[in-house]
Each structure stands twice: as structure tokens, then as C-alpha cells.
Amino acid sequence: MYSKDGENYFIVDAHIALWDARPDNQRNLHGKQFIDCFYDYHRNLSPESEVWPYEDYLYYGGQRLMKDIFTDGYADHAIFQPAYLGEFYKTGFGQTTEAFELASANPDKLTYNHCWDPRRGEEGLAQLRRDAEQYHLKGVKLYTAEWFGESRGWKLDDPWSYRYLEAAQELGIKNIHIHKGPTIRPLDRDAFDVADVDKVATDFTELNFVIEHCGLPRLEDFCWIATQEPNVHAGLAVAMPFIHTRPRYFAQIVGELLYWIGEDRIQFASDYAIWTPRWLIERFVDFQIPEDMTEYAPLTTAQKKKILGLNAAAMYDLTVPAELQLAEPPQPEQQPAAAVATV
Amino acid sequence: MTAVRDERDEAVRTALATVADPELDEPITDLGFVRSVDFPDAQTVRVHLRLPTSFCSPNFAYLMASDAKDALTGLDRFEWVIVELDDHHDSELINRGLAADAGYLGTFGVEAEQSLDQLRLTFQRKAHNAAMERALTELLRREPDVPEAALGQVRLGELPDTPAVSALRRRRAAIGLPDTPDALVLVDETGRGYPPEQVPLRLRLARSVRVSIDGNAHFCRGLLRTRYPDSAADQAPRRSGADDSRPLSLPLIPLEALKVNLS
Numbered sequence: 338m339y340s341k342d343g344e345n346y347f348i349v350d351a352h353i354a355l356w357d358a359r360p361d362n363q364r365n366l367h368g369k370q371f372i373d374c375f376y377d378y379h380r381n382l383s384p385e386s387e388v389w390p391y392e393d394y395l396y397y398g399g400q401r402l403m404k405d406i407f408t409d410g411y412a413d414h415a416i417f418q419p420a421y422l423g424e425f426y427k428t429g430f431g432q433t434t435e436a437f438e439l440a441s442a443n444p445d446k447l448t449y450n451h452c453w454d455p456r457r458g459e460e461g462l463a464q465l466r467r468d469a470e471q472y473h474l475k476g477v478k479l480y481t482a483e484w485f486g487e488s489r490g491w492k493l494d495d496p497w498s499y500r501y502l503e504a505a506q507e508l509g510i511k512n513i514h515i516h517k518g519p520t521i522r523p524l525d526r527d528a529f530d531v532a533d534v535d536k537v538a539t540d541f542t543e544l545n546f547v548i549e550h551c552g553l554p555r556l557e558d559f560c561w562i563a564t565q566e567p568n569v570h571a572g573l574a575v576a577m578p579f580i581h582t583r584p585r586y587f588a589q590i591v592g593e594l595l596y597w598i599g600e601d602r603i604q605f606a607s608d609y610a611i612w613t614p615r616w617l618i619e620r621f622v623d624f625q626i627p628e629d630m631t632e633y634a635p636l637t638t639a640q641k642k643k644i645l646g647l648n649a650a651a652m653y654d655l656t657v658p659a660e661l662q663l664a665e666p667p668q669p670e671q672q673p674a675a676a677v678a679t680v
Numbered sequence: 681m682t683a684v685r686d687e688r689d690e691a692v693r694t695a696l697a698t699v700a701d702p703e704l705d706e707p708i709t710d711l712g713f714v715r716s717v718d719f720p721d722a723q724t725v726r727v728h729l730r731l732p733t734s735f736c737s738p739n740f741a742y743l744m745a746s747d748a749k750d751a752l753t754g755l756d757r758f759e760w761v762i763v764e765l766d767d768h769h770d771s772e773l774i775n776r777g778l779a780a781d782a783g784y785l786g787t788f789g790v791e792a793e794q795s796l797d798q799l800r801l802t803f804q805r806k807a808h809n810a811a812m813e814r815a816l817t818e819l820l821r822r823e824p825d826v827p828e829a830a831l832g833q834v835r836l837g838e839l840p841d842t843p844a845v846s847a848l849r850r851r852r853a854a855i856g857l858p859d860t861p862d863a864l865v866l867v868d869e870t871g872r873g874y875p876p877e878q879v880p881l882r883l884r885l886a887r888s889v890r891v892s893i894d895g896n897a898h899f900c901r902g903l904l905r906t907r908y909p910d911s912a913a914d915q916a917p918r919r920s921g922a923d924d925s926r927p928l929s930l931p932l933i934p935l936e937a938l939k940v941n942l943s
Contacts, residue, residue: 525794
């Protein structure tokens with residue numbers, strides 16, 4: 338919980354990781370390139386005081402995670418969203434066993450989401466059924482630019498992907514977090530395109546699709562499909578730290594999201610350990626749309642409470658203490674007027 | 681970077697300035713993507729390019745590198761043109777393709793289907809949308825009393841000669857839209873205007889495109905400086921009127937006013 342100016346905020350960090358990118362675990366040069374890319378994100382967009390040494394960044398372990406997220410970071414709950422990256426790291430990038438054990442030891446604080454890759458075919462599907470049982474899955478994180486043998490990406494509307502989504506629906510894994518990345522076949526098309534999300538959101542209405550970093554770098558395509566599909570949500574990972582380096586740009590992202598998809602379908606995430614949550618939460622609570630940006634309405638405290646935790650809590654059926662809930666809790670199924678406008 | 685630039689060097693940089701990053705809608709020279717230019721001998725020019733991350737999209741990376749090679753070959757003054765992309769996950773593949781003039785299909789093999797033409801066009805259309813929004817927002821800033829729905833009737837000839845309007849004209853030309861004074865400004869990619877009831881929504885859509893492109897530009901420029909600290913000196917301010925620090929004084933469109941059918 339975070340408190341400021343007499344208001345109390347229930348905090349859910351909807352996208353965290355426990356990774357191991359140390360040289361011993363790197364399978365090849367791409368393993369180094371990948372973590373270096375993350376580290377550049379980290380030091381480019383963090384305030385100077387929050388920048389970690391590179392060595393710490395390679396691996397930080399569960400104890401530090403608990404301190405950064407819960408002791409220092411105000412979170413009431415956090416959700417693991419692992420990336421496997423088996424082609425780059427020997428035991429994978431996200432550490433499944435370590436993260437799951439930490440979540441099992443702290444069930445009130447942590448939810449473990451797992452991942453799947455539809456290119457693993459029948460074998461992967463059988464694995465998904467075992468994983469669902471073992472990890473009590475409520476959600477998964479899918480990274481469409483994952484490399485797999487000769488393939489360097491997949492689409493959500495691939496036939497095998499449909500099989501996995503059907504299984505998820507059957508197994509009650511209802512929250513599908515999607516991270517779009519760059520390499521995908523054929524390279525003729527824009528890999529960040531979110532048109533495939535549009536298709537699966539239409540065909541799997543019982544599932545929630547959370548698009549991480551709100552579709553960035555294709556915010557406009559994301560807003561458009563989210564307007565059409567009531568089960569498409571925005572994750573604020575990557576967009577959040579703009580609050581520090583580019584507050585006016587951050588205002589525009591939030592302004593556009595509130596306009597197109599409304600306040601009930603936006604989730605706060607630090608993308609830990611790319612960034613740490615403490616400063617992001619403090620700044621977001623203090624944040625306001627600049628007065629001269631009259632094209633966007635000012636942010637209300639209720640909107641901030643929803644974004645910082647109540648929306649994700651509703652999606653994951655987390656128990657929110659009554660005094661931290663709003664008189665009118667989030668209603669994600671209710672479409673904003675922009676959506677009505679486009680029907 | 682060498683401090684002294686001769687005529688040959690200038691010619692090379694001018695040619696490279698015609699190459700744009702399609703996603704960010706800016707010349708690669710302004711972005712700081714040109715790492716070095718040198719001349720190993722009198723008949724050879726060698727250019728190294730760098731990008732903000734190892735994992736920038738390989739299709740865009742290839743597009744910029746091959747456009748750079750084409751632009752330098754087009755100068756017709758070098759026997760050998762060498763363009764190399766540094767520190768990218770596909771550097772080896774792309775550099776081999778460029779050296780062999782293998783083309784897009786030859787470079788990427790089974791990962792390529794036909795061409796990158798459609799990709800290029802998609803981003804030219806996005807760039808046009810953003811430029812259209814900038815020019816019309818500029819008009820609204822100047823004349824706040826113009827009703828928003830009336831923006832659908834504004835014609836090119838009515839716009840003053842500002843950098844945002846010149847940028848719009850160039851982006852119109854890129855996708856084959858007319859440059860005549862009577863041409864409508866707020867149009868789709870085929871040059872067709874919108875009925876008044878659709879105008880506010882279309883402008884909002886164009887704004888989301890502009891916010892997205894500008895945001896990506898900030899992000900990529902910052903990442904490049906983090907990755908290559910010496911690139912800061914090579915980055916020129918963003919030209920296309922894409923400065924997020926300027927206030928917009930556009931009235932909020934009441935959402936209820938947007939109940940229109942777009943099908």
C-alpha cells in the first residue's frame with residue numbers, strides 16, 4: 338500500500354521478472370546482447386539515483402526482489418511474467434523454479450504466470466496441461482519474438498497458437514499477457530503489428546488479453562483494436578518510466594489510453610528489474626496532465642487507484658481490503674464512449 | 681568523427697541524409713545512426729551504421745542499410761561502396777547480403793516473402809497521418825475558434841508556409857497525394873476526405889499516430905545516446921515539428937459527439 342495526502346492506494350505490480358543473465362547462463366552472444374539491451378533501457382530511463390551496477394543487474398535473486406517490490410516498493414501484490422528465451426540462455430532467462438518457489442512461499446504477495454510456445458506442438462500442449470496444474474496458472478506471458486530453432490517469431494493467430502489458447506480457456510488460464518517483439522517471419526510485415534491480437538480477442542471472448550507496453554511502439558494500432566475489443570487491456574510496462582524522462586510524453590500516452598480504452602483496462606507495471614517500482618509509484622501518484630494540455634482531462638485520484646492496482650486486482654481476483662476499494666470498483670466490461678463511437 | 685570535412689565527405693553525408701528511418705520518420709543522419717564515414721582509397725567509400733539496440737527490427741535495419749548503399753551508389757563517384765551495420769543481432773547476415781548485393785530476398789532467405797515495399801508504404805502512411813495532425817493542430821492553435829468539424833474542409837492552399845506544412849507536403853508526395861492548392865488536407869491514404877461527423881475521430885486517430893511516432897523517436901534517440909555516448913554530438917534536433925514540449929490548445933472532443941459509423 339502507498340499513502341499520500343490522506344489517500345491510500347492498493348498497489349499491484351503486474352509485470353515483474355526474476356532473471357539470470359550472468360555470463361555462465363548465456364548460451365551465445367545474443368544472450369549478452371539481450372541483457373545489454375535491457376540494461377540500456379534501465380540506465381536510459383531511470384533517475385540517476387536508481388541505476389544499478391551492471392553486475393547486480395545480471396542477477397539479483399529472490400531476496401532482493403522481495404525488498405525492491407514489497408519492502409521499498411509499496412506493492413501489495415506482484416505478478417511474474419517470465420520470458421523463456423531458451424535460444425539465448427541455458428536455463429532460460431526467467432528462472433521458473435526460483436520464481437515459483439518464491440511465489441509459493443509468499444502466496445498472498447506473488448502470482449506466478451508461466452509461458453508457452455505454440456511451436457512446441459503437441460508436446461508443448463501436454464506440458465501446458467501439466468504446468469497449469471503444477472503452477473495453478475491464472476495467466477501466462479507470451480513473447481511472440483522468441484527464437485525457436487530456425488524460427489524467429491510467431492503470431493497469435495497461427496493455427497497452433499489457437500490450440501494453446503483453446504486449452505488455456507478450458508484450463509481456466511484466463512489472463513494472456515502479450516509482449517510483441519521485433520523478429521518474425523515474414524520480415525515483409527511489421528512485426529509489432531497487433532492485428533493478430535484483434536483476431537484472437539474476437540475469437541476468445543472469455544480470455545483477457547493484456548498488451549504489454551500498451552502496444553508501444555504501435556500505440557495507435559493498439560488503441561484502435563482495444564476500442565473494438567472489450568477484453569483487450571493495456572499494460573503500462575516500459576511506458577511508465579517516461580514519467581521521469583519525458584513527463585509530457587507520458588501525459589500524452591496516458592491521455593490517449595484513457596480516451597480510447599477508458600480507466601478500467603489499464604494496469605501499472607514496473608517491468609522489474611528493468612525498472613524498480615518505488616519511484617514509479619511515487620511519481621505516478623504525484624503526476625498530473627499539464628494544464629496546457631487541454632485536449633486531455635485531468636487525472637483523478639480514482640483513476641490512479643484503478644491503474645495502480647484495482648484493475649489488476651479485479652482481473653486476478655485478488656482480495657482488496659474494503660477501505661482500499663472504491664465506491665465504484667473497476668468495470669472493465671464497460672466500454673468507453675470512444676468504443677461506442679466506432680461501432 | 682573528423683572535424684574537417686571535405687567536399688567528398690559532404691557529398692556522402694548529403695546522400696545519407698536522404699535515407700530515413702521509416703518508423704521514426706527522420707533522416708538517419710539526424711538520428712545519429714551514421715557512425716563513421718571514411719575512404720580507404722580513392723575509389724572506395726565505407727560507411728558504418730549503428731542502431732539504438734541489438735534487437736531493433738531486422739527488416740527496418742536492412743531497409744536503412746540498403747537505402748544507404750543505394751544512395752551512395754547513386755552518387756556515381758565511387759567504384760566501391762561499403763555499408764556495414766554494427767552491433768546488431770543480424771549484423772553478420774545483413775552485412776553479408778549488402779556486400780554481395782543480394783537484395784532483401786537473397787539476404788534473409790526463407791524469412792523473406794516478397795519485398796519490403798508494403799512495410800515501407802505502411803510507415804509512409806503513418807508519417808503522413810502524423811504530419812497531417814501536426815499541420816491541422818497548428819492551424820487550430822492559431823485560430824482556436826475554427827470548429828473542429830470544419831477542419832475536414834481545409835485545403836492545402838489555405839495553410840501558411842510553415843515547417844509543419846512543408847513536412848506535410850513532402851509526406852503527401854511520398855504516398856502520391858496531389859500538391860495542388862485545392863487539395864483537401866484531412867484525407868485518407870487515397871486522398872479522399874471525410875464526412876463532417878467523422879472529422880473529430882479521424883483527427884484523434886491521427887493524433888494517436890503522431891504521439892506514437894514522437895514517443896518512439898524520443899525513446900530510440902535516448903537509447904542510442906546511452907549505447908554510444910559519442911552519438912549525442914551527431915544527433916540533430918527532431919525536425920518535423922515533433923517537439924512534445926509545445927502546448928496544444930485543442931478543445932476536448934466530447935466523446936458522445938463521436939457516434940459515427942466508420943464501416
